[in-house]
Amino acid sequence: MADRLFAGFLLIVTLAYAYIAWTIIQAPFQYDPLGPESWPRILAGAAVPCILYILWRPDDEPFAVAKYTWFRLALMVALLFAYAELYEPLGFIISTILFGTIVALTLGAPRSGALAFGIGMGVFGYLLCVTLMGLNLPDGEIVEAALQILQGGSE
Amino acid sequence: MIFTRFCGAFAFAATLAMPTFAEITRPECIAPANPGGGFDLTCRIAQTGLEPQLGTAMEVSFMPGGIGAVAYSLFNTTRTDDGSAIVAFSTGSLLNIATGKYGEFDENDVRWLATAGADFGAVIVRADSPYQNLGELMAEFAADPASVVVGAGGSVGSQDWMKAALLLRGAGGDPRAMRYVAFDGGGDAIAALLGGSIGVYTGDMGEMTPHLEAGTMRVLASMSAERLDGIFADIPTAAEQGFDVEWTIMRGFYMGGSVSDEDYNAWVDAFEAAYATPEFAAVQTEKGLLPLNIAGDDLTAAINENMALLRTIATEAGLIN
Amino acid sequence: MDVILSGLATGFSVALDPFNLMLVLVGCFLGTLIGALPGLGPINGVAILLPIAYSLKFPPESALILLAGIYYGAEYGGRISSILLNVPGDASAVMTTLDGHPMALRGEAGRALSTSAVASFIGGTIAVVLMTLFGPLLASVAVGFSPANYVALMVFAFASLASLVGKSTVKTLLGALIGLMLATIGIDANTGVARYTFGIPDLLAGIDFLIVVVGLFGMAELLHLVEQQVKGNLKSLPVDKTFVKVADIVKLRWTILRSSLIGFVIGVLPGTGASVASAVAYGTEKRLAGPEGSKTFGTGDIRGLAAPESANNAAAGGAMVPMLTLGIPGSGTTAILLGALLMFNVQPGPLLFTQKPEIAWGLVASMYIGNVALLVINLPLVGLFARLLTIPQHYLTPLIAILAFIGIYTIVGNPHDLFLITALGVFGWFLRKLDFSLAPVILGFVLGSLFENNLRRALSISGGDWAILTEDLTSIVLYILAFLVVFAPIWLSRRARRAAAA
Numbered sequence: 001m002a003d004r005l006f007a008g009f010l011l012i013v014t015l016a017y018a019y020i021a022w023t024i025i026q027a028p029f030q031y032d033p034l035g036p037e038s039w040p041r042i043l044a045g046a047a048v049p050c051i052l053y054i055l056w057r058p059d060d061e062p063f064a065v066a067k068y069t070w071f072r073l074a075l076m077v078a079l080l081f082a083y084a085e086l087y088e089p090l091g092f093i094i095s096t097i098l099f100g101t102i103v104a105l106t107l108g109a110p111r112s113g114a115l116a117f118g119i120g121m122g123v124f125g126y127l128l129c130v131t132l133m134g135l136n137l138p139d140g141e142i143v144e145a146a147l148q149i150l151q152g153g154s155e
Numbered sequence: 156m157i158f159t160r161f162c163g164a165f166a167f168a169a170t171l172a173m174p175t176f177a178e179i180t181r182p183e184c185i186a187p188a189n190p191g192g193g194f195d196l197t198c199r200i201a202q203t204g205l206e207p208q209l210g211t212a213m214e215v216s217f218m219p220g221g222i223g224a225v226a227y228s229l230f231n232t233t234r235t236d237d238g239s240a241i242v243a244f245s246t247g248s249l250l251n252i253a254t255g256k257y258g259e260f261d262e263n264d265v266r267w268l269a270t271a272g273a274d275f276g277a278v279i280v281r282a283d284s285p286y287q288n289l290g291e292l293m294a295e296f297a298a299d300p301a302s303v304v305v306g307a308g309g310s311v312g313s314q315d316w317m318k319a320a321l322l323l324r325g326a327g328g329d330p331r332a333m334r335y336v337a338f339d340g341g342g343d344a345i346a347a348l349l350g351g352s353i354g355v356y357t358g359d360m361g362e363m364t365p366h367l368e369a370g371t372m373r374v375l376a377s378m379s380a381e382r383l384d385g386i387f388a389d390i391p392t393a394a395e396q397g398f399d400v401e402w403t404i405m406r407g408f409y410m411g412g413s414v415s416d417e418d419y420n421a422w423v424d425a426f427e428a429a430y431a432t433p434e435f436a437a438v439q440t441e442k443g444l445l446p447l448n449i450a451g452d453d454l455t456a457a458i459n460e461n462m463a464l465l466r467t468i469a470t471e472a473g474l475i476n
Numbered sequence: 477m478d479v480i481l482s483g484l485a486t487g488f489s490v491a492l493d494p495f496n497l498m499l500v501l502v503g504c505f506l507g508t509l510i511g512a513l514p515g516l517g518p519i520n521g522v523a524i525l526l527p528i529a530y531s532l533k534f535p536p537e538s539a540l541i542l543l544a545g546i547y548y549g550a551e552y553g554g555r556i557s558s559i560l561l562n563v564p565g566d567a568s569a570v571m572t573t574l575d576g577h578p579m580a581l582r583g584e585a586g587r588a589l590s591t592s593a594v595a596s597f598i599g600g601t602i603a604v605v606l607m608t609l610f611g612p613l614l615a616s617v618a619v620g621f622s623p624a625n626y627v628a629l630m631v632f633a634f635a636s637l638a639s640l641v642g643k644s645t646v647k648t649l650l651g652a653l654i655g656l657m658l659a660t661i662g663i664d665a666n667t668g669v670a671r672y673t674f675g676i677p678d679l680l681a682g683i684d685f686l687i688v689v690v691g692l693f694g695m696a697e698l699l700h701l702v703e704q705q706v707k708g709n710l711k712s713l714p715v716d717k718t719f720v721k722v723a724d725i726v727k728l729r730w731t732i733l734r735s736s737l738i739g740f741v742i743g744v745l746p747g748t749g750a751s752v753a754s755a756v757a758y759g760t761e762k763r764l765a766g767p768e769g770s771k772t773f774g775t776g777d778i779r780g781l782a783a784p785e786s787a788n789n790a791a792a793g794g795a796m797v798p799m800l801t802l803g804i805p806g807s808g809t810t811a812i813l814l815g816a817l818l819m820f821n822v823q824p825g826p827l828l829f830t831q832k833p834e835i836a837w838g839l840v841a842s843m844y845i846g847n848v849a850l851l852v853i854n855l856p857l858v859g860l861f862a863r864l865l866t867i868p869q870h871y872l873t874p875l876i877a878i879l880a881f882i883g884i885y886t887i888v889g890n891p892h893d894l895f896l897i898t899a900l901g902v903f904g905w906f907l908r909k910l911d912f913s914l915a916p917v918i919l920g921f922v923l924g925s926l927f928e929n930n931l932r933r934a935l936s937i938s939g940g941d942w943a944i945l946t947e948d949l950t951s952i953v954l955y956i957l958a959f960l961v962v963f964a965p966i967w968l969s970r971r972a973r974r975a976a977a978a
Binding site: 036054059069076087099133138 | 509510706877885906933
């Protein structure tokens with residue numbers, strides 16, 4: 001069943017892909033006989049029979065994911081998106097402390113351990129990457145604004 | 156203090172004694188590509204060349220994506236007023252603006268700052284090629300545009316293709332009738348020329364420096380207005396050989412459209428101060444560029460003029476309507 | 477020969493200076509740390525650390541030696557996350573996960589890591605030796621490799637990947653097609669037309685390799701871990717003290733030698749790099765291992781680890797050949813070198829060896845030393861790295877995400893990439909769950925544009941005549957090899973069965 005659903009999804013995407021290849025993609029002129037559209041057409045043409053075969057004969061292995069597992073996976077994905085969203089505004093240190101602590105907690109780490117892990121990753125991760133390896137991690141818009149106010153105040 | 160970058164701090168300490176244009180804090184040069192390419196090089200010129208003027212080695216960061224489109228749209232949307240960052244551009248970027256590849260934004264949406272230098276187009280064949288001068292090649296093109304395989308490092312509509320198209324036009328042929336092969340960068344195109352897959356390579360003069368002495372390739376013409384100096388002094392221009400085909404690759408920097416005049420002028424002053432020094436000229440030469448020093452309003456005027464020409468050519472070739 | 481020996485002597489006299497030796501070790505260690513971040517490999521490692529070396533005002537030889545250390549360190553660092561976490565550090569490390577990670581799960585993380593270091597060392601050293609001896613000769617052969625030849629090579633590469641077929645042939649094929657379709661996103665390299673970009677500027681240059689790798693593998697692995705943990709299927713592994721044995725290396729000698737040669741040859745060709753080399757070497761070894769091998773490869777067969785490891789290091793060395801001898805930058809690897817040399821005002825090119833022998837030979841010598849430094853730094857640390865697996869899962873899982881985010885963000889500083897890897901991770905998790913293997917997706921992605929672009933280049937050269945594809949000997953030989961790689965094993969196993977029946 002899961003196989004069929006996924007194949008159905010792929011079929012829709014592939015048909016859209018093929019539609020674009022047959023209608024939209026074209027060059028004002030080209031030096032090779034294939035042009036930009038032939039290769040995507042070939043790929044779509046090869047993918048459709050494969051998908052149809054899976055629709056016709058899906059694997060019979062059950063797709064066993066319990067409701068609770070779905071919930072936990074969705075939570076993880078939501079946390080990842082939140083982490084990505086807050087990466088620049090909050091900066092590496094704060095966003096990593098939040099993300100590390102929360103994820104560790106949801107996965108069953110003891111409270112103090114999770115907090116120590118989050119803070120350790122945020123602070124030491126930043127120090128290690130930025131000062132030792134010279135990588136470019138976000139300081140955070142909020143942090144920069146706060147620092148500016150602090151500096152402005154001391155002048 | 157945690158937030159002060161280690162390397163920045165180091166460079167700053169090393170150059171503390173120099174005269175500085177104190178207005179620019181934490182200067183940054185953005186190369187809108189991966190490390191190692193032309194934009195990287197452009198930024199390195201500013202990094203080394205402006206170090207005495209800025210009092211610090213500016214940070215170079217990379218923003219690849221959409222052949223510069225990602226950086227261009229970022230500086231037109233979120234970082235429009237960032238007075239400490241400059242972005243590298245080349246004639247290729249202008250061409251992308253002209254053909255609409257940068258989306259809704261055009262050349263009036265950013266502030267053109269200064270040039271880093273220039274390079275010029277070159278018509279290159281293998282050392283054992285039958286063509287001894289540009290005239291022989293052009294005669295061949297005029298007789299049958301498809302008789303010679305031309306290759307270069309970019310797709311149709313790129314700078315490299317433009318050079319080939321201009322050449323065909325100069326010979327009186329239709330650029331669409333030639334045989335053109337697009338490679339993934341100049342390196343692959345040179346390999347194909349040396350390996351005999353293509354007959355002519357429309358490259359740049361600068362990249363020929365290490366190859367000229369080795370004698371594996373011959374430059375039929377430089378696509379510059381005047382002959383170049385130094386090791387290029389013996390290479391005739393296309394115009395000298397009776398063909399009006401010129402291609403200048405300008406390299407330089409722009410800033411966001413809403414940058415304050417104060418910040419903008421501080422940068423222009425820094426560049427103009429650097430232009431006056433022999434050290435800047437030395438940096439240009441080291442990085443394989445030829446001098447072309449224009450900043451501020453002069454540059455904006457030059458670019459507007461340039462854009463008109465690019466649009467004409469692109470329209471003629473059918474790339475834009 | 478005399479020239480080579482005296483050149484090497486010059487080079488080593490520069491590279492063996494105590495200060496430079498210290499630099500190569502420091503570089504190797506830092507490189508290992510950077511390389512261990514998913515997404516960051518040698519290219520980024522060098523690009524990131526070189527400006528620091530520059531601002532410290534080292535002389536060019538010292539800086540290049542530091543570069544060699546960082547380079548080999550980062551190359552190896554990528555293996556650590558591949559083997560231990562099933563998260564490839566860069567595109568060439570994808571094949572390493574196939575057998576490396578199962579070995580780690582079996583409690584042989586130390587053995588896998590140390591085998592990888594030794595195989596990398598041998599592959600890298602063979603490449604440098606070949607480069608020293610035959611560099612100029614090979615380079616002139618390599619440039620003669622035409623677009624039509626590349627098409628044949630890609631056909632061969634696809635054919636050798638036929639051995640990757642997992643449980644379901646259709647799913648493997650479809651996986652490869654998904655990769656091929658993903659690779660068509662972006663500006664077409666021939667006509668400059670945008671394909672499937674939907675007006676989004678971030679998509680114009682296509683989806684970055686590293687994002688696909690880290691997304692499909694790394695983030696999918698993360699979701700897999702969460703799932704297993706919720707089900708209670710996960711436990712931390714005990715500290716493992718396994719280590720590569722001399723007997724292992726003796727047993728692997730032909731695998732490593734063959735893969736190093738394959739890697740070196742593919743590496744020398746401009747445009748094809750370590751990822752193609754490691755895939756072809758893995759496919760070839762699996763084929764050669766016969767029916768018995770097709771069962772053990774992919775489940776932690778040490779040969780399946782040694783083959784890609786030696787091949788990709790040999791390819792990285794091979795890629796230096798056209799660069800140093802002809803001044804043609806062919807791959808990402810050589811773009812680093814080019815940048816580094818330019819930064820020190822050394823113009824790489826055909827005359828580098830005659831004009832600046834101390835730099836050219838210093839670089840070659842530092843590649844020898846960088847290879848040794850890799851062993852010296854990393855073998856003693858294998859035990860320490862392997863302990864990473866003893867970290868409880870509730871810390872290891874967020875750690876993977878944090879490392880992946882650092883790796884991807886620091887490449888270009890674009891927060892959109894973080895969303896993209898997460899989305900690709902969800903997609904990759906579904907693929908895994910439904911028994912699609914991910915390696916064909918990645919390889920389709922890698923090989924697709926090489927195949928399409930070279931096919932269209934060949935046809936542009938011939939003016940549309942398809943005969944160009946089969947008109948020279950090199951192509952024909954490659955097509956025959958491709959045919960043999962696919963059909964010989966089938967034929968051999970049939971014959972064996974018939975013989976057994978008779």
